[in-house]
Amino acid sequence: MSQAPVLELRGIDKSFGPVQVLHDVAFSVHPGEVTALVGDNGAGKSTLVKCIGGIHPIDSGEYFFEGEKVHVGGPRDAAALGVEIVYQDLALCDNLDIVQNMFLGRERRSGLVLDEATMEELAARTLESLSVRTVTSLRQRVSSLSGGQRQTVAIAKAVLWNSKVVILDEPTAALGVAQTAQVLDLVRRLADKGLAVVLISHNMNDVFAVSDRIAALYLGRMAAQVKTSEVTHSQVVELITAGRSGELGLQNGNGATP
Amino acid sequence: MTTTTVPEKGTTGAPAIGAHARDYVERVRGGDxxxxxxxxxxxxxxxxxxxxxxxxxxxxxxxxxxxxxxxxxxxxxxxxxxxxxxxxxxxxxxxxxxxxxxxxxxxxxxxxxxxxxxxxxxxxxxxxxxxxxxxxxxxxxxxxxxxxxxxxxxxxxxxxxxxxxxxxxxxxxxxxxxxxxNMPPALGWGCAAAGVLIYAALQVVQARRRAARGLPATPMPMIAFRVGALAVISGAAVFVLNLERSRNAALVSLKGVPIVVPVxxxxxxxxxxxxxxxxxxxxxxxxxxxxxxxxxxxxxxxxxxxxxxxxxxxxxxxxxxxxxxxxxxxxxxxxxxxxxxxxxxxxxxxxxxxxxxxxxxxxxxxxxxxxxxxxxxxxxxxxxxxxxxxxxxxxxxxxxxxxxxxxxxxxxxxxx
Incomplete structure (x- = not known):
């Protein structure tokens, strides 16, 4: 039914000095699906994402991309594979406009001069393909956009590069009800376009609204990776808080895999 | 077509200027x-x-x-x-x-x-x-x-x-x-004229190209306004600088655009x-x-x-x-x-x-x-x-x- 995972991690360990943050973590992401990555504060979500993005090198474990074992030594390697991360603080420049932000660091040029027309066209096409209708002008400064629009621009920026895996770090954390709905809608559309989407969220409603699979981290171990349709709200909450829920999850506190 | 609004494509006159003027007032009010x-x-x-x-x-x-x-x-x-x-x-x-x-x-x-x-x-x-x-x-x-x-x-x-x-x-x-x-007066005029013409040409070419690709372009009246303003300002400056400034013109003539200006x-x-x-x-x-x-x-x-x-x-x-x-x-x-x-x-x-x-x-x-x-x-x-x-x-x-x-x-x- 679902395709082979585009990104798969096996047995990932990661320590910062004496503190082991990730223990033998397995994680897979499938194209066309939204995988929610949940876990309490300090469970290792951000560390895992940063390992995927190449910001932290992994201590041991295997990183497979499209079935092939790869070595990700830095953010450039991850980007080259087609892995884009949209961070919580968005990383947009307020004083630049939408097009300038989307192409930041990867500007199109013709000779020495920036090719503004091509960049504007590509940006427009990307936003259109995401059915974004909330932005009136691509030459608006980002500072004049609402939180939801900024999130949209940040996501569109990640999609622009024909990425295969898009990781969203709490995209709705700072948004109101209507804007959250907008962004979740966009997240769903990304997956429907065939991208593999990883959604980090604390909000169970969001998780159940858009995700196909849920991966729950508990104290640096992968408690369970399950289909959203097969679990209930309370089971996921138990996985997050206790690492297990009935048959699901870690069977002892020492990190035996389920 | 695109997600951008394209209110006027460089064809209309007064509304285009009006839109730009409104946009400007809006920006200034917003603190820019x-x-x-x-x-x-x-x-x-x-x-x-x-x-x-x-x-x-x-x-x-x-x-x-x-x-x-x-x-x-x-x-x-x-x-x-x-x-x-x-x-x-x-x-x-x-x-x-x-x-x-x-x-x-x-x-x-x-x-x-x-x-x-x-x-x-x-x-x-x-x-x-x-x-x-x-x-x-x-x-x-x-x-x-x-x-x-x-x-x-x-x-x-x-x-x-x-x-x-x-x-x-x-x-x-x-x-x-x-x-x-100072530069010779004729050279001053030449430079000013060349500058205005090149500016106008660049603006028009850019607007045409963008319009041809269906992107929002600067409307022609706006370009005309900018080129006109540049022509008036540079023309007036060159004219004044080309006037005789010497108290005793017979002794020593002092006119033309100071060389530091083109620099x-x-x-x-x-x-x-x-x-x-x-x-x-x-x-x-x-x-x-x-x-x-x-x-x-x-x-x-x-x-x-x-x-x-x-x-x-x-x-x-x-x-x-x-x-x-x-x-x-x-x-x-x-x-x-x-x-x-x-x-x-x-x-x-x-x-x-x-x-x-x-x-x-x-x-x-x-x-x-x-x-x-x-x-x-x-x-x-x-x-x-x-x-x-x-x-x-x-x-x-x-x-x-x-x-x-x-x-x-x-x-x-x-x-x-």
Missing amino acids: LGALPAVIGLVVLCAAFSVLRPAFLSPINFANLFTQGAAVAVIAMGLIFVLLLGEIDLSAGFASGVCAAVLGVLLTNEGWPWYAAVLAAMATGAVIGLVLGTLVAKLGIPSFVVTLAAFLAFQGVVLLLLKEGTNISIRDETILAVANK IVVLLLVWTFVLRRTAYGRHIYAVGGNAEAARRAGIDVDRIRISAFVVCSFMASIGGIIAASRANSVDPNTGGSNVLLFAVGAAVIGGTSLFGGKGRALDALLGGAVVAVIENGMGLMGYAAGVKYAVTGCVLLLAAGVDALSRKRAAATGRG
Whole structure:
């Protein structure tokens, strides 16, 4: 039914000095699906994402991309594979406009001069393909956009590069009800376009609204990776808080895999 | 078609202008004042001085404004790069002094040809910037401290170069011509006409290309308005500068555009092009707006920082050459006293933000004009230097206040 995972991690360990943050973590992401990555504060979500993005090198474990074992030594390697991360603080420049932000660091040029027309066209096409209708002008400064629009621009920026895996770090954390709905809608559309989407969220409603699979981290171990349709709200909450829920999850506190 | 709104595609007349005007008013209300304070200030000051001292309007005084303000405007243009990053270069004034001293020593004492001496002075500027920028970017010392230390050190270097404060006179004809000679009147007209025509052509071609690709383009009436404004301003300036300024025209004729004017215009065009049309310029704005975002986008933030200081000190060296040319000499005070504060003031008055991320090369000229008019006008009024300094200081404070307030307002209205 679902395709082979585009990104798969096996047995990932990661320590910062004496503190082991990730223990033998397995994680897979499938194209066309939204995988929610949940876990309490300090469970290792951000560390895992940063390992995927190449910001932290992994201590041991295997990183497979499209079935092939790869070595990700830095953010450039991850980007080259087609892995884009949209961070919580968005990383947009307020004083630049939408097009300038989307192409930041990867500007199109013709000779020495920036090719503004091509960049504007590509940006427009990307936003259109995401059915974004909330932005009136691509030459608006980002500072004049609402939180939801900024999130949209940040996501569109990640999609622009024909990425295969898009990781969203709490995209709705700072948004109101209507804007959250907008962004979740966009997240769903990304997956429907065939991208593999990883959604980090604390909000169970969001998780159940858009995700196909849920991966729950508990104290640096992968408690369970399950289909959203097969679990209930309370089971996921138990996985997050206790690492297990009935048959699901870690069977002892020492990190035996389920 | 696209997600952008395309209200008019360069065909309609009045509504297009109206839309642009509304857009502009909207921006100003939102706290994005741009060049507005500088232009208003310039108009008010010029009106006041010409009523109080009719001599202010004389052609000779108009020409004086350019040669008086040139060095400060050029230094300010370089400072804008550093200010765009949210940094400051307090040593730009004395950096220009050091470069002028290098020029003077090589030219007069060592007998180098003018081009070699100029190159050496410019190279000195670039090296100074490289050192300052590296200290700021790699060691992480705040630019305020680095350049404050350099401010003092360069003052000493000038004294050492000038053998404890002797005055070196410049006798090279070419160097002296920069700030003291004029272009033939016909050449002045030719340059102005060529400039306006090229500007018009570029604008029309760009608008056509964008319209052809279905992108929102500047409407033709707006282009006509801009080209017209440029033609009127440059035409009027050339006309006045081409009038006979000499008290005794039979003895010595004094007319034409000062050579320093095309020098400044070329620098303005180059840096405007760099900031607006190249990836490097885009990265300068990005680092000034959000250094972390720039870093994540793969921009080498340290390199951008260092390069901005190099541009700043390099422009200071050109400012120093112009100052030496105007004074016919280099002395320990070249680039000292108020030069740096006037340059920072010029940039800020012109609309460059001290908080980084906002500013244009043109700001240096607009702000430089305001500073030059205050200096010149108050000189004509016969005020003492003390009063001039106090007033200029107040204007700088006012501009910084406007900058801070408009930033606050921008934050409140969601623009930045």
